[in-house]
Amino acid sequence: MQRMGAAFLLLVLAAGICLAGTWDFNPDKYALKHKHSYEADVEGEGYVMVYQKVDTNNLSLDEYMHGSGTINEADLLTSEQKSTHIGTYWYFSDTKGWKEQPTGANSVVSFTRQNDMAYSQEGFSYGTGWYSSHPVVYNSLIKDRTVARSYQEAAMMMHQLEYARGFTGDISVDMNCTGPTEKAAGKGLITMKIEDDVTEGTVHVGELLSNTLYSTRKNMKQQGWKNPLIEVDANYVGSFRIKKTMSLEISKYNPPSAADWLPCCSGGFLDVPGYDKFYGDKAGIFDCTCRETALKGYAPAWNATRAQFPTDEYRLKA
Template sequence: MDHKAKIALLAAISTFMLLAGLTCADEIDPYPIKSTYTGYTYSMDQKVQGNGFFSTYQNIDVSSLGLNNSAHGSGSYDVDTKIDSRKGVKFDEKIDDFKSASDRGTTFIESADFTYAPSSMKLGKYSLPIIFKSKGMEDTCLKNYVSGVSMNAKFSYADTLSKNISAELYWKNSVSSGEFEATLDSETRTRLNLEAAFSGKGHVGVLNLDKSTGYSDIMMDEDYSGTFYITKNLSHNAVINKKVEKDDWLPCCSGGFADMNYLDRKPFKSATGVFDCSCFKTPTEAQFKRVYS
């Protein structure tokens, strides 16, 4: 085989390998990505029952919606807790899969019974028992930074505590754009329902701040010390609907072409006198005079 024939054969082999590679690539990923979305869901369902010392802390922050729950004490403790939180996605049972969602939120449900009693614990084989004398404390706090609302229920120095509490933080935000205007629709909700019987100290508070002034539109501050039974149903809803008119394309005498970036303007060459109204001359008389009969 002469030199020219070898070159022709190598070229043919290279072309075949390239085409084969392209074909394989098409077979591996034949469907291009049309859309993507990110998000998450979180769920916790638990039951704890026992005697001794306990300390718990839960914090959930979902795009300007914050929920914090903490507790500690020594004695008898029985609690059921359920938390559900999601952002950007939700599960659709009809298609048995996740799909994109414009809303987000957190729900919290807890039922707890506590009775104080000193508890001892040995930390090592030869260590002396350590006595824990911690009265009960439970604190649930909601913060909605979208509406400027916070709610909290706290019990401390409790000898006995029996409570049922449910809380919700929710926010739905959508933006649509038409030919002449853009629309913002926003809905947010903050809810705290409480039923508690306790011997110790209790506190319930609500605060709603006006973002423009920094002053409170709603403020509630309640403190109890002794033996009490309390029920509270607190709810706050805020709805925002805002429409903004769009500027006309390249408006005369208000920027337009002159406000464009140089790199964006370059393909269109010069438009001096077209969009900046520099070619306009004030007439000395009306072009179409009024005719009086």
């Protein structure tokens, strides 16, 4: 048996524009808060077919397997839509002024599986009629396919095994889509770790990060698949031992906040932008002493710790 070991590590840090908020790119999947967990531990002989699919507003995981023979398999699948777009915050744009921005919806997906399968032809007698004396024969080579997609980041990773007579393998997938807020940047993370021992089969491992078309209208949700930023296409036919680790991380920066024009409402002179400090040496302009001096002359005393409206005592007399 031909054996081959491969180690592959890819880590990309990219600074992307903020696609959070109303940008739910997973087709027809919206931000509905939920938490999901699935565990399985299966051992036996016969025919097996399993299909699993979980979605959030921006993440998706598909897992499919089938085959006849003996199987010993355990997996754990969890997903959570942690938040939705209910909250908003304001930020200042140099070209459009103050704008309201929805907070990003946050979600995570995690999948881990251990699998040991050996192909053989299996027959099964159904019921008490014709098929009780004429067993149905299952003659299915082993197939296993896992696809992880992060739609907001326009990224995907894939592992596919087909036509195998024997397969022992581990796989783990982690995805995180966290949108930026007023105070913190967001992130997109997708990782896939694979360890396969394949007997007489085919294996495909792929990774793709598209080149987003910034020139198109964002609400059309178009991505540049023609010339991707990252493309990995690895294929093996025969009997192999394969180890691979793929990791992709994208930073999503939050919009910058505008400085308050009135220093008394923020942090004083030190918080004033440099281009507004031309008269910083003039007492009473940036240090708020003019206000404090004026309040000291009020009779009766004026409470400056809370907002007040003038009463008749302070009104200008005609």
